[in-house]
Amino acid sequence: MTDPTPPRRRAGRLVARALLIAGLLALADPAAVAHAAPRAVPGPSPTTPIDHFVFLMQENHTFDNYFGTRPGVDGIPAGTCMPVRRGQAEPCVRPFHLGELGSLDLDHSAEAFRVQYHDGRMDGFVEGVSTQGKNGKLAMAYYDDRDLPYYWNIADEYVLFDRFFSSANSGSIRNHMYRVTGSPGATGPAESIPPGGWGDIPTIFDRLEAAGISWKFYVENYDPTITYRSRTSEEDVDRGAQVIWVPLLAYARYVDDPRLFGKIVDLDQYYEDAAKGQLPAVSFIAPAGDSEHPPGSVRAGQTLVRTLLTQLMRSPNWNSSAFLWSYDDWGGWYDHVPPPQVDRYGYGFRVPALLVSPYARRGYVDSTTLDFTSALKFIEVNWRLKPLAERDGKASTFLDAFDFDRPPRPAVFLGTERKPAVVTRPDPVPVYASYAITGSLVVALVGVAARRRRQWT
């Protein structure tokens, strides 16, 4: 049997029915319809339960430098002894605990990488530092849970990546550019910010803006007067580093547009936003004095990370958030894993990276090969954005570090005690037994006294 109704009339009837149903619903619950009315154009909803992604970049350490002695990870191989001179097995320097010894700002330029990498032989770590006139042995120093108890506790509870590479085989400028653009920025032999800024290189924030997704760049001790136009080279190691660590400050369009410039804010704003549950979808954080950049204090850096996580964990946004932090380059320290060379600029050596989220797998070591553009990839996948460059387009991401099948974990503040004080509960049996025996004896004594009538004379 065929339907005699023409298709156009049938479609018209369907539309009419739909309108009728919508009208009835509106009559039944006008408030719901009012709520459903668009108030503002929302950004696309994320593809995962992560509504708030926070990415902090600390400074200058390798994976082996921080976690090389940690069991269960790809750490420092047994018997490691780094030649003082490349190609000569002896003399050599064994990895040692830095402890109370002071650290130095070891050379971490492209040339230092070349010497230390030594075409994949990985035997130039001491020489790469000593050729710069510094004590090359220091490159073989490491920290462990005595120095980094909080980070190690975090690794116990959340996710530690042991194949997370810095994106560039050179210093901070390229690595930070990879972090926000998926490309090195400085493409010539020199690694410097062009006098006119980064020009039209697209950033992840351009993508977010275009998609209507909220973002902010939080900067510790932020000084908005320091941009690529005002900084001087002498300031590279001081406050001028702000322009390197916040590449947006080297973009004319971000500096000159008050709306965009207003999204680069002091770190204090992060605490307020988190407390109110108003974190944007994507937050990038740049440190200042707490960056752990040698010879800075690693403990100060731990305190910064701990404070940021504390605020996130007590934020209403916690249940839909992920916090990733890593280190912008290797800082001259030893790491034993040869970095894959995917192109002319990288990868660089492995860097520590950890992920904290209510969905993060507990005590999980993720060995996926990742780099800073993996964070861009995560943002692009989560909010359905187009890749920025070839690197982030091809990058792996860290979705395996999450377990979205389980409900979000409640937050737990981790301490800086690596081995929390063990609560020893005394054996209760002697306590119960002794009081029970004594009580019984006294009751028996009174009972006997009450029953005996004979007077004492």
Add this chain to the structure above:
Amino acid sequence: MSVTRSPVEEVEHDRRVATVVLHAVGSSSEATPDSRNTGRERGWRRWAVPAALVGIAALALFLRVWQLDALGFNSDEAVYAGQAASLAGNPNYTPFFPVFRAHPMLFQTLLSPFFRTGEVDVAGRVVVATLGVATVLAVHLLGARLYGRRVGLVAALFVAVMPYHVIVTRQVLLDGPMVLFATLTLYCLVRFVQGQQVLWYVATGAMLGVTMLTKETSVVMAGGVYAFLALTPMVRRPVRLSVLAVAAMLAVFLTHPVSQALAGRSQTGKSYLVWQLFRRPNHSMGFYAETVPAAMGLLVVAAAVGGLWWLRRHRSWRETLLLSWIAAPVVFFQLWPVKGFQYLLPAAAPVAVLAARALTGMPVPERIRRLLRRADRPRDAGATRAVRAALVAVVALSLLVPSWNAVNRADNATFLAGSGGVPGGREAGRWLAANTPKGSVVLTLGPSMANIIQYYGHRRSYGLSVSPNPLRRNPAYEPLPNPDRWLRNNELQYVVWDSFSAGRSAFFAERLMVLTRRYHGRVVHTEYVDGTDRTGARVPVPVIIIYEVRP
């Protein structure tokens, strides 16, 4: 002016003989005119006393459990309940409350089966309330043994409704159970004096040992026993038997150190004793005079004192015993630098007995009796009984009203240790448990609030006012030597201000607020009680404020 003879006068006491020769209470009552009543009346009386006792016990229980849960634990309650829970292995409390702290563990051991899981507070208080009712019954036994059933009943009624006893036995404190055992000790001593049985003498020592196992400060009651025996030479107490009684006391008390040693601890008690010996006074010398008589009931105290006067001709070893029992804690704790509202509670029972004795035996002026006497029954003693019953009722009512007010005062804004719960404390702790991540560390103004937060919030808490000097702090408390550094290092994530502690220490209150401001304190929760403003209008008064802090 003629007086009516009281039952006291009917008890013989020959002060001239070397040993006390007494008729048993039962036999003395047989000699009263009551014994000449008809069989029907005797039957009625046989049921009247138990019925009255049940009624008194029911009233006592009602006052002790009415709105028992209105306020959460105070600091001491939190500590004792926490110890009991830790002993029971309750995982919510073992990290925060060590099993052994300052006192012996008899009461905590009794409590612990109720604290095995979850958050328990009402059950602990019900246990104490039950022991409080048992004390009321023990007072009846004591009064009846000393002066007859009528005095026993009236004394039990007074204790049942006495605000002092009601308030303390609504809390998980050691003092309520301790007073039960102290009263039983007194009862054993009376039995010894009356019966001259060695076993009662030994039982007195053993029961005093149990009292000390509840709270070791009750050793001062041994001073009461000694004073009584010293003042009453006619009571025979050969040295060898006294040594036996003391040995029984020590043997019972040894349970505490022995159980502690067997369980693996030995130092806690010693440290606490050293601290108690050298700590600074916490109240003025007038503290007890200002608080305790009113809590016992001014009419009760007046009756007890008055009775000693108007029944002075009938003074016997009984009054010496009761006065010795009262004097021991009063003198000791008056001189002791550390004072606590509930410390004089052992005196409540003898005061009640003395007051009952006074009111049931008080002289009634002839003029009043004549007014009440029926014309056709000129020799009827009912008028005297009516006057005395009215006085007993007035005194009982004078106790009942403040007790009723006390148990209904859910928004109590005072903070006298031992006098009740802390408004908002439980709620603040529960808020922290529900709204802060596990592992949060809290800075409170003083250790009292820290205990409450740890009990209800399950969050490690430190009192700012706890001195780093070991001679100046309770050894059970952990000081925070440099709170500023802890805050700077994000080791502390919350600060709790409370009006009770702030009222006691303006210095530390100001210091806490300086730290709170310095570390970006943000109010995240406030607990209020009802108060009144200048116009008398009811307004919410903040009593506890929780701040979120960060470096």
